[in-house]
Amino acid sequence: MSREELIRAFGSGVAEAVTQPIDPPLLTTREGWDLAASRRLAPPARADWAPKGTKVGPRDPRLVYHAEMLPVVTPALWRGLLDARRRLRKNRFHSVGRATDMIIDGDRGTGKSTLLVQIGRGYQGLIESDLGPDPNRIPVIHITVPPERESNLHWSLPFAEFLGLNHTLNPHDRNRRTADMTEPVAHVMRQARTRLVLIDGINRIEDNEIAAAFSYFESLQDRTNVTFVFCGTGAREIIHEARYDKRRKNLPDVVKGKTYFSDLPMLWAGVIPYGEAWHSVVRGFEEDLCLYDHKPESLLKLSKYLHQRTGGYIASLNDLICQAAQETIETCTETGTEAITKQLLDDIRIGRGDSR
Structure with missing residues (x-):
């Protein structure tokens, strides 16, 4: 999985690279998702950098860019995407039974x-890329x-919100x-040939809500033949409980009396151990910095x-480097230097037991 495969433009409707917008797209709406999915991520062009040592405003292109930067290929990201x-690829042309989530x-x-x-x-x-652009398709x-x-x-409301469907019985009713x-929702998904549903924050489902939630997902899946990807800390246990309802008699015979892991493919995101993989991640961040010095x-x-x-933790590393990059850009008028130093990093708090 190369960096170019992560940041390239998808589809023929995207003409040029763009940096992060001032107002980040809301991924839970179709318009926001399409914007995030179609743009080619890129750092601001050198010609757009404010001259070194000049005061920058809060919407300076480099300040905005260093708030997030580009995705770095971590071991979990590489393996998960593979x-x-x-x-x-298999589910796309599968027709009998539910697709494997x-x-x-x-x-x-x-x-x-x-x-x-x-x-x-x-x-x-x-x-x-395969079928060409189609404004009526929502894959x-x-x-x-x-x-x-x-x-x-x-459960139907977030789907309706994404699809832009009016879900009020009376828009003029003050009780809404x-x-x-x-x-x-199911009708629009079928007409729009939706094949993939991403659900983030699955860990927020309470224990007494699990059965009803996954019954809903299965019902929607029966109507649309989509693949679900469930994301959240503890997702493996939550989905296992949903599929077997905590009752050992519902477990497959082959695993009765054993600790059952998961009968669905699980993509695991873990901490990155110190070593070559960590060096590669740090190098990825370093190559994307837009700093004069x-x-x-x-x-x-x-x-x-x-x-x-x-x-x-990749999130903590991202926080540390992004804040340091923004800080050195903003204070260059005082320090005369625009670079990330250990002294600067020492002064930034990021959590994870960091008590300095």
Whole structure:
């Protein structure tokens, strides 16, 4: 999995590379998802950098860019995308029974949501490259678990919101009552040839809500033949409980009396151990920095220190480097230098037991 495969433009409708917008797209709407899925990620062009030493505004292109930067190929991201591509390639032409779903699990801050989005982005790119652009096609839906989950009505709303369907019984009613949108959602998904649904935050489902939630997913799957990707810390146990309802008699005979792992493909996002994989990740961040005085491999020389500070969590590393890059850009008028130093990194707090 190369860097170019992660950041390239998908589909023939994208003409040029763009940097992160001032207002980040909301991935739980179709417009926001399509924007995030179709743009080619790129750092700001050198010609757009403010002259060194000049005061920058809060919307300076480099400040905006260093708030997120580009996705770095971690071991979990590389392996997860490989496994997902294989599974989705099979599911795409599968017609008998439900498609096999996937699980993304791992500790907080290990890149689960990034993997989820990249899976959807890659699949949408595959469909658009294969079939050509079509404004009526919606190959991927991305939702997060809703705050209310007691009924089919509540579960149907994030789908309706993504698809832009009006879910109020009377738009002029001040109480704004909503309707169960399951059937309209399923109809639109069939017409739009939706094949992949990404659900983030599955860990927010309470124990007493699991059975009803997954009964809803299966019902929707029966109507649309989509593949679900469930993402969240503890997702493996949640989905296992949903499929077998905590009752040992429901387990397959071959695993009765054993600790049952998962009968669905699980993509695991974990901390990155110190070693070559960690060095590769740090090098990826370093290559993407847009700083006037950055010296090649100066960040790589701090690789061990960065691992000690972050514990190998990609989210913590991203926080540390992004904040340091923004800080040195903003304070260059005072310091005269625009580079990330250990002294600067020492002054930034990121959590994960970092008590300095």
